[in-house]
């Protein structure tokens with residue numbers, strides 16, 4: 001998956017918004033963003049590779065979400081808006097893209113710049129609890145994604161704001177960054 005700093009152009013969120021500045025693996029590692037590429041093959045080998053990661057990381061449950069107009073109907077625009085609103089979760093966000101594509105944008109510390117990860121079929125990523133991020137579709141306007149969970153499937157987003165800035169999971173995330181030597185700002 002390609003990672004780069006976003007430009008500051010406020011136009012259509014489905015466009016790449018590539019500033020031309022690539023983001024290296026060390027930067028993503030330092031932020032706690034884990035990545036794999038496991039091609040979706042017709043023999044289904046991908047399933048055992050995903051299972052191996054799930055077992056190692058104790059992801060016990062999973063489901064599949066399809067984000068597109070046909071599947072979601074009236075809910076489509078509202079759902080996209082919700083996913084694209086900057087937020088964090090109190091648990092890891094674990095996603096394996098089966099089909100289609102989109103962008104996971106994560107906030108870099110301490111710059112607060114958006115780093116954009118363009119994901120497509122076979123990309124798997126884990127966003128740590130407490131990281132500010134968002135999701136949007138790309139121009140293909142469709143994604144079919146497996147979500148994995150340590151516990152029961154749920155989706156609770158805490159939108160960025162003064163209250164969320166002091167959420168214990170956010171505070172712990174920043175402490176974890178600091179302990180790795182990442183400056184987190186004021």
Ligand SMILES: CSCCC(=O)/C(O)=C/O
Pocket residue numbers: 065067083093095133134135143145155
């Ligand atoms: C393509 S998975 C749906 C997006 C989502 O679950 C999320 O939390 C985005 O940040």
Ligand SMILES: [Fe+2]
Pocket residue numbers: 087088089093133134157
């Ligand atoms: Fe999220």
